[in-house]
Structures are given as C-alpha cells and as structure tokens.
Amino acid sequence: MGGLLSSVENASPVESVAVMARVLQKQIAAVEVSFLITDLGGKALVRLTGAAVKGDRGLPKQIWLSGTVYDQVIRSQQVQMEVGKRAGEARPATVRVLAPVTDRGDAIGVLELVLPAPPDRQTAQLIAEAAHALAYVVIVNRRFTDLYEWGRRTTPLSLAAEIQHRLLPDSFTCDAGPFTVAGALEPAHDIGGDTFDYILDHRALHLSLTDAMGHDVQAALLATVVVATLRNARRAGADLVAQAEDANRAVAHYADQTHQAVSDQSEQVRQAIAKHGGQAIVTGQLLRVALDTGHTAFVNAGHVWPLRLRNGKVQEIAPLVDLPFGITPNPGYRVQSLDLRPGDRLVLLTDGMLEPHGTDFGLRDLIKQTGDLHPRDAVRVFTEAVLKTTNHDPRDDATVLCLDWPGP
Numbered sequence: 001m002g003g004l005l006s007s008v009e010n011a012s013p014v015e016s017v018a019v020m021a022r023v024l025q026k027q028i029a030a031v032e033v034s035f036l037i038t039d040l041g042g043k044a045l046v047r048l049t050g051a052a053v054k055g056d057r058g059l060p061k062q063i064w065l066s067g068t069v070y071d072q073v074i075r076s077q078q079v080q081m082e083v084g085k086r087a088g089e090a091r092p093a094t095v096r097v098l099a100p101v102t103d104r105g106d107a108i109g110v111l112e113l114v115l116p117a118p119p120d121r122q123t124a125q126l127i128a129e130a131a132h133a134l135a136y137v138v139i140v141n142r143r144f145t146d147l148y149e150w151g152r153r154t155t156p157l158s159l160a161a162e163i164q165h166r167l168l169p170d171s172f173t174c175d176a177g178p179f180t181v182a183g184a185l186e187p188a189h190d191i192g193g194d195t196f197d198y199i200l201d202h203r204a205l206h207l208s209l210t211d212a213m214g215h216d217v218q219a220a221l222l223a224t225v226v227v228a229t230l231r232n233a234r235r236a237g238a239d240l241v242a243q244a245e246d247a248n249r250a251v252a253h254y255a256d257q258t259h260q261a262v263s264d265q266s267e268q269v270r271q272a273i274a275k276h277g278g279q280a281i282v283t284g285q286l287l288r289v290a291l292d293t294g295h296t297a298f299v300n301a302g303h304v305w306p307l308r309l310r311n312g313k314v315q316e317i318a319p320l321v322d323l324p325f326g327i328t329p330n331p332g333y334r335v336q337s338l339d340l341r342p343g344d345r346l347v348l349l350t351d352g353m354l355e356p357h358g359t360d361f362g363l364r365d366l367i368k369q370t371g372d373l374h375p376r377d378a379v380r381v382f383t384e385a386v387l388k389t390t391n392h393d394p395r396d397d398a399t400v401l402c403l404d405w406p407g408p
Contacts, residue, residue: 003027004020004027004130013141013143013145017137017138020137031114032112033049034049034111035110036109036111037138038107038109039152039153040165040188041154043065043380044062045063046062047061047063048147048151070110073100074107083118094116096113096115097113098113099130100131101131101132103135105175107376108139111130113127159216160216161188161189163217163224168183169196174200179205181375182402183400184380192216192219192220193212193397194209194211194223194350199234202291207285207286207287208287209348211283211303211350223282228250230284232246240298240299244286244333248326248327248329248333251326252326252329255326281325281326282301282324283301283302283350284325285300285306286301293408294408295337297336298335298336298337298338299322300320304349305319307363307367309345309368311343314368317338320336343406344405346402347400348403349398350396352386363385366381366382366385367382
C-alpha cells in the first residue's frame with residue numbers, strides 16, 4: 001500500500017486515479033485495472049480511466065447498475081469475482097474482480113480488475129485495501145479538478161441544479177457508529193428548491209430538510225439564502241429556535257430585496273409579482289439528535305410530516321406545525337421532542353415525494369418493505385418510485401432523508 005499512496009501523492013489531481021491504477025496493475029500483474037464512479041442519480045456507473053482521464057469531455061458513457069454485478073458490489077459492499085473460461089478448457093481465461101470504493105457508507109464507485117488467474121488471499125486483501133484507499137484518493141483530489149464531477153454527470157445539469165448541488169452535503173451517505181444517514185433527490189439534473197443537510201459534532205447530529213417556493217433559478221437562489229443562513233447560525237452555536245428565526249429573517253429580507261429590485265420597472269411587472277406572490281416562502285424541518293441518548297429536538301416550519309418505521313410499522317409523526325420561513329416577522333417557532341428509539345428508521349421528505357396527486361403513492365409500504373436495506377439503497381428505491389409514478393417527469397423536486405438509529 002505504501003507504494004500506491006506515494007505514487008498518488010506525486011501525481012497531478014487529474015492523474016491520481018490513473019496513476020494508482022497503473023501502479024496496482026504492475027504490483028499484482030493484472031491485465032487491466034480501472035475505476036468506475038457512480039453518477040449523480042446513483043443509477044449508473046461511468047468508467048473514469050482511459051479516454052475520460054485524458055480529457056475527453058463529451059457526455060460519459062453510462063453503465064446502468066440495475067441487475068448487474070456492479071449493483072451487487074455496491075449493495076453488498078463485498079468484493080465479487082467472475083471467472084471467464086477458455087473455450088474447450090477447464091482453466092479460467094481471466095478473472096474479473098470488482099471491489100466497492102466506499103467511505104463511511106458513501107458508495108463512490110467500483111474498482112474493477114481483470115486478472116490472469118484467481119487472486120490468492122494476500123492479493124485479494126491488497127485489492128480490498130486499494131479500493132478503500134481509492135475512496136480517499138477521490139475525496140481528496142476532487143477538490144482540485146472537475147474530472148470526477150464530470151464523470152458523475154451522465155445528464156447535463158440545469159443552472160438551478162448546478163446552484164442547488166453546491167448546497168448539498170459532499171457525501172449523500174454517512175455511516176457513523178450510532179447512526180446512518182442517507183439522502184437522495186430527483187430529478188438530480190434539474191432540481192430547484194429542495195435541499196437536505198446533515199452535520200456531526202461531538203454531542204449531536206444536526207439534520208435539516210427545506211423546500212423553497214417556486215422552481216428553477218429563483219427557487220435555487222432562495223434555497224441558497226436559507227441553507228447558508230442555517231449553517232451560519234448553527235456554526236455560531238445557535239439553538240434550533242435561533243436557527244429558524246435567522247432563516248425566517250433572511251427569507252423575508254430576500255423577498256424585500258426582490259421587490260426593491262423591480263420597483264422601478266413597469267406596472268405590468270409589479271402587478272405580476274403581486275399576483276403570483278413576490279413573497280418568498282420556504283418550508284423546513286430542523287432536527288438535533290443527541291448522540292448519547294437519542295433525544296431528538298426539532299422545529300417544523302410548515303413542512304411535510306416525517307414518517308417513522310418501528311417494529312415493522314410505519315407511523316406518521318404529527319408535530320405542532322409553525323409557519324414557513326418568510327411569512328411573518330414573529331412566527332414564534334417551538335422546539336418539540338421526537339421519540340426516537342434504538343432500531344427506529346426516520347424518514348424526512350418534501351412534498352415532491354407525495355406526487356402525483358398529493359398522496360404518498362404507497363410510500364409507507366415501500367418504507368416497510370425496504371426496512372432491511374441500507375438507507376443509501378432505501379432512499380433510491382423511494383425516489384425511483386416517484387419517478388416511475390410520474391413517468392419520469394415529476395412536477396416538483398422529490399427529496400428524502402433517511403436516518404437509521406441503532407442507538408448509542
């Protein structure tokens with residue numbers, strides 16, 4: 001492993017994965033070594049070696065996951081091997097080895113190797129360790145190049161989606177001892193106003209889910225104001241009420257600035273804004289989960305109620321609902337307690353998950369049926385169900401955040 005990592009450290013961020021692949025290929029005498037990265041929607045892989053690394057900037061070629069060995073690798077998080085046979089011979093022609101490239105539950109991609117013979121125990125261990133190390137190589141080097149981001153974009157992003165993705169966590173999944181959290185949103189290439197966020201400190205896990213009024217760039221800009229305000233308040237040590245109050249003021253200020261910007265325009269524009277709602281509105285849910293006890297405090301600002309899976313039963317949690325951010329200067333947000341016990345799964349969602357007719361399209365049944373799946377896989381099942389129900393043309397962003405609480 002030492003030789004692998006030192007070679008990467010001396011490589012350009014653009015070449016780091018290719019260099020690691022070449023060194024690994026030489027160390028274990030592999031026929032071929034390549035890295036495949038998951039796309040933004042988590043439904044396909046893109047081979048990020050060869051032409052892609054050399055700068056081919058056309059749309060990357062997708063390898064759909066559904067029903068493939070790649071999907072088995074990502075879901076099981078286990079190394080898989082496929083043995084090819086030479087015609088008329090008993091011995092294998094080549095052996096394909098696929099290892100998950102994952103960090104804390106975040107399925108970044110798959111390391112694929114073609115070997116001339118089945119690997120011995122030592123080689124298999126080296127492959128597994130190299131795949132794990134590769135996850136860190138990608139995480140570190142994607143800060144300096146668009147290569148990895150390009151590989152994930154199998155569909156061009158809208159401007160609104162470009163803005164929105166900058167607001168989301170760097171990793172959509174996190175395995176962290178007492179909890180596992182995973183989020184997903186669709187359509188990944190054309191989102192507008194939905195966001196989810198999570199962050200960890202020594203004492204608590206902080207979660208938020210917000211839905212900004214409107215669509216496209218307007219909603220994305222409003223979401224930017226809300227997410228930045230919530231993060232700023234949280235990092236300053238504010239409690240949930242103070243965070244909500246700051247977000248409320250920020251949204252109201254954004255609306256005032258929008259009105260001011262058009263005050264010198266035509267009467268027709270002013271009438272349109274008055275008719276269609278110049279007021280900016282954002283619904284949201286803020287949670288703080290104590291890591292030592294599981295005690296969960298939350299604020300609901302006009303948002304869709306969460307669902308909880310406990311002992312095989314799905315229940316809707318009906319909180320006291322306060323006003324969305326931006327409605328009134330003094331909304332009086334209230335902190336409430338949410339009953340979270342070891343073994344519970346908590347599902348937070350936006351109203352886009354209630355497509356197409358304001359119902360949950362069997363979401364509760366899906367939550368129950370996917371109770372044994374990793375949250376990373378479960379949220380994909382939920383968003384895929386929305387896309388299927390809406391013929392892959394949802395009227396609104398569909399966003400979900402899933403928290404598993406095994407307990408401290």
